[in-house]
Amino acid sequence: xxxxxxxxxxRFADPAEGGAKRSPQLHIGNWxxxxxxxxxxxxxxxxxxxxxxxxxxEGLNGGQTLDNYRLLxxxxxxxxxxxxxxxxxxxxxxxxLFGFLIAWAVSLGGLPRPFRTTSTTFSGVxxxxxxxxxxxxxVFTLGRVGVVTALFExxxxxxxxxxxxxxxxxxxxLVYLFFQIPLMVLVMLPALDGLKRDWLxxxxxxxxxxxxxxRHVALPVLMPSILGTMILLFGNSFGAHATAYALTGGLFPxxxxxxxxxxxxxxxxxxxxxxxxxxxMVIIMAFSILIYSILQRRSERWLG
Amino acid sequence: xxxxTGPPITAKTPAAEAPPKGNxxxxxxxxxxxxxxxxxxxxxxxxxxLRAEKGRFxxxxxxxxxxxxxxxxAFSESIVNAIAAIFLSLLIIVPTAxxxxxxxxxxxxxxxxxxxxxxxxxxxxLVFGIIRLYSRPxxxxxxxxxxxRVLLVCVYAALSFPYMFRSVDNxxxxxxxxxxxxxxxxxxxxxxxxxREVIFPNxxxxxxxxxxxxxxxxLGELTIALYMAQKTLGPYxxxxxxxxxxEPSAMAIVAFAITWVAMGxxxxxxxxxxxx
Numbered sequence: 138x139x140x141x142x143x144x145x146x147x148r149f150a151d152p153a154e155g156g157a158k159r160s161p162q163l164h165i166g167n168w169x170x171x172x173x174x175x176x177x178x179x180x181x182x183x184x185x186x187x188x189x190x191x192x193x194x195e196g197l198n199g200g201q202t203l204d205n206y207r208l209l210x211x212x213x214x215x216x217x218x219x220x221x222x223x224x225x226x227x228x229x230x231x232x233x234l235f236g237f238l239i240a241w242a243v244s245l246g247g248l249p250r251p252f253r254t255t256s257t258t259f260s261g262v263x264x265x266x267x268x269x270x271x272x273x274x275x276v277f278t279l280g281r282v283g284v285v286t287a288l289f290e291x292x293x294x295x296x297x298x299x300x301x302x303x304x305x306x307x308x309x310x311l312v313y314l315f316f317q318i319p320l321m322v323l324v325m326l327p328a329l330d331g332l333k334r335d336w337l338x339x340x341x342x343x344x345x346x347x348x349x350x351x352r353h354v355a356l357p358v359l360m361p362s363i364l365g366t367m368i369l370l371f372g373n374s375f376g377a378h379a380t381a382y383a384l385t386g387g388l389f390p391x392x393x394x395x396x397x398x399x400x401x402x403x404x405x406x407x408x409x410x411x412x413x414x415x416x417x418m419v420i421i422m423a424f425s426i427l428i429y430s431i432l433q434r435r436s437e438r439w440l441g
Numbered sequence: 442x443x444x445x446t447g448p449p450i451t452a453k454t455p456a457a458e459a460p461p462k463g464n465x466x467x468x469x470x471x472x473x474x475x476x477x478x479x480x481x482x483x484x485x486x487x488x489x490x491l492r493a494e495k496g497r498f499x500x501x502x503x504x505x506x507x508x509x510x511x512x513x514x515a516f517s518e519s520i521v522n523a524i525a526a527i528f529l530s531l532l533i534i535v536p537t538a539x540x541x542x543x544x545x546x547x548x549x550x551x552x553x554x555x556x557x558x559x560x561x562x563x564x565x566x567l568v569f570g571i572i573r574l575y576s577r578p579x580x581x582x583x584x585x586x587x588x589x590r591v592l593l594v595c596v597y598a599a600l601s602f603p604y605m606f607r608s609v610d611n612x613x614x615x616x617x618x619x620x621x622x623x624x625x626x627x628x629x630x631x632x633x634x635x636x637r638e639v640i641f642p643n644x645x646x647x648x649x650x651x652x653x654x655x656x657x658x659x660l661g662e663l664t665i666a667l668y669m670a671q672k673t674l675g676p677y678x679x680x681x682x683x684x685x686x687x688e689p690s691a692m693a694i695v696a697f698a699i700t701w702v703a704m705g706x707x708x709x710x711x712x713x714x715x716x717x
Binding site (some may be wrong): 167170171173174175177178180181182183184185186187188189192235238239241242243245246247248252254256257258259261262263265266268269270271272273274275276277278283284285314315318372375376377378379382383386393396397400401411412415418419422423426430 | 464465467468469471472475478479481482483484485486488489533534536537540541544545548552555557558559560561562563564565566567569570571573574595596598599602632654657658661662663664667668675678679682683689690692693696697700701703704705707708
């Protein structure tokens with residue numbers, strides 16, 4: 138900020154524009170600089186979403202209607218949304234918990250330094266390892282002929298006969314945690330680094346036990362960041378499509394899979410309903426990202 | 442789309458004192474449990490990938506994967522798409538971030554908000570919006586395979602905005618944009634020249650992490666390519682897992698290795714940059 142007062146804007150003006158600061162010409166020139174970005178975002182992010190929003194109010198035979206939104210309360214839709222929300226909540230809470238613990242272990246837990254660098258890079262890899270390869274890896278591990286399934290067999294436990302399935306709520310939760318935990322680790326590590334040593338020393342000087350320090354100082358400071366990231370994880374899992382599609386062939390009750398079935402499926406085909414389901418997802422995602430950014434801003438007050 | 446992050450620039454504060462013994466025991470326990478969960482699927486997949494030949498371990502599954510007539514075309518098509526998307530994204534994001542920093546700081550929240558849209562609009566939603574918008578005149582782009590492919594690259598470029606904007610903006614923060622601009626202008630450079638000769642070269646390292654992250658995400662992308670009927674790596678891999686027994690394991694290992702190389706390079710770059 139101080140810099141801009143040192144260097145008045147006119148000195149940077151395009152010579153072709155005459156360097157007049159307040160001329161309308163320059164003003165238009167300013168907007169021209171960001172125009173490509175707005176046009177491109179409009180064409181490939183905003184307009185496609187808006188057209189879906191518009192079409193979601195259109196009936197099967199044309200004409201404006203709220204039918205598609207009424208259908209959102211049908212059992213199939215409720216079932217899919219319910220499963221999506223259950224999986225997202227579970228993987229956000231478990232991913233948040235385990236991710237926090239792992240971040241704590243490699244940063245403050247006193248493990249040798251290389252563990253931290255390795256965990257960081259590995260988290261970067263694993264949080265990006267979603268989709269077909271991830272689904273395949275779990276099929277080879279916990280599928281019907283997976284290695285771990287076979288290991289259980291050796292000890293006399295048949296996983297699939299005792300009710301486990303990779304293609305179920307439990308299975309999908311296990312798979313999603315593979316990218317959820319690392320995302321939590323990646324966001325929590327810098328937050329844990331932001332805890333100031335002085336705070337611990339001040340607490341100790343006042344006679345606080347480690348437990349009291351965590352309960353009354355560290356956790357309250359970290360809480361916005363922890364909660365915010367868990368909401369981010371919720372959205373991350375809620376919008377995930379590729380992994381579930383690859384694992385179940387698109388035949389599992391999930392909101393993202395339902396959209397595909399309704400819009401491009403052969404059996405269930407009601408694009409309008411698909412668009413309405415899609416709009417519901419966008420609204421839920423927008424809420425979770427909004428809360429995440431509010432909480433993240435709040436945590437920067439202490440940890441920034 | 443799934444939210445992704447590169448490895449962050451690592452911390453400045455190593456634990457100054459050794460923490461209590463009890464803590465360290467817990468830390469080891471947690472770490473080992475985590476390692477077990479993350480290593481098992483990779484180990485199991487690797488084990489399967491070595492078993493394609495009856496009775497002995499070998500790399501037969503990998504040989505078959507690379508020998509598959511459909512693999513290399515899909516793989517190279519995805520690589521070309523990814524590189525095209527990266528360049529397109531850079532071409533849009535670098536001037537925008539530069540301009541916002543130099544001239545329109547008040548526009549920053551709006552630009553930041555728009556770059557975050559790919560996190561708000563799930564890929565499966567976006568692709569149907571794209572199809573709906575571009576499948577009829579006046580914006581008919583899905584008529585041929587190649588025009589669909591151009592459309593796909595544009596969507597991928599838009600999906601890279603969150604990563605690209607952040608890394609470019611971080612890079613701009615590290616250089617004195619105003620002084621560089623003024624210096625270039627006093628030598629008579631116009632805006633295009635400044636961007637091409639001054640700003641882009643100075644951001645080479647910073648943009649690399651955004652570019653690598655984009656590459657890792659776009660290369661095996663399934664959802665958008667699938668519904669746009671593109672013969673890229675994602676749909677190929679999904680098809681492979683349905684039709685073959687051993688090849689998918691080799692493919693998963695290869696995909697993991699590629700992601701690892703991309704992320705390792707990001708970590709290496711950010712570590713190098715910290716050391717003056």
